[in-house]
Amino acid sequence: MDRLANAFTKIRNAVERKHPVVTVSKSVMMGEILSILKREGYITDFRDAETDKYAYEIQLKYVGGKSVIQGIKRVSRLSRRVYVKADAIPCVYNNYGIAILTTSKGVLTDKEARNLGVGGEVICYVW
Numbered sequence: 001m002d003r004l005a006n007a008f009t010k011i012r013n014a015v016e017r018k019h020p021v022v023t024v025s026k027s028v029m030m031g032e033i034l035s036i037l038k039r040e041g042y043i044t045d046f047r048d049a050e051t052d053k054y055a056y057e058i059q060l061k062y063v064g065g066k067s068v069i070q071g072i073k074r075v076s077r078l079s080r081r082v083y084v085k086a087d088a089i090p091c092v093y094n095n096y097g098i099a100i101l102t103t104s105k106g107v108l109t110d111k112e113a114r115n116l117g118v119g120g121e122v123i124c125y126v127w
Contacts, residue, residue: 003027005074015067023055032107033100040098042069042126075122085119097127
């Protein structure tokens with residue numbers, strides 16, 4: 001079972017139903033992805049869930065009744081890994097969205113990876 005794909009599906013479903021909070025399973029990778037989403041302004045905040053010590057509680061962000069996250073898509077899967085070089089990092093919706101990559105420098109957005117000149121595995125697209 002792919003924890004990241006499951007978490008992205010939970011976020012997508014919560015956004016569709018306009019839930020203010022969603023709970024996803026905890027992992028180191030998920031924590032780094034959520035910190036990027038918070039830094040880029042896609043979510044309000046996240047913290048350890050009070051009821052489950054193996055989960056994060058994400059507070060989704062809405063502006064004018066519409067979610068800031070219009071879409072979130074898993075790119076690299078367990079069965080098919082997607083790697084890109086530094087000069088082939090994709091742009092998401094003409095730079096209105098972000099691509100999240102795992103690189104040798106850590107988990108980065110597409111803009112940060114381009115600035116550092118590193119490639120890596122494309123985890124997901126968020127727009």
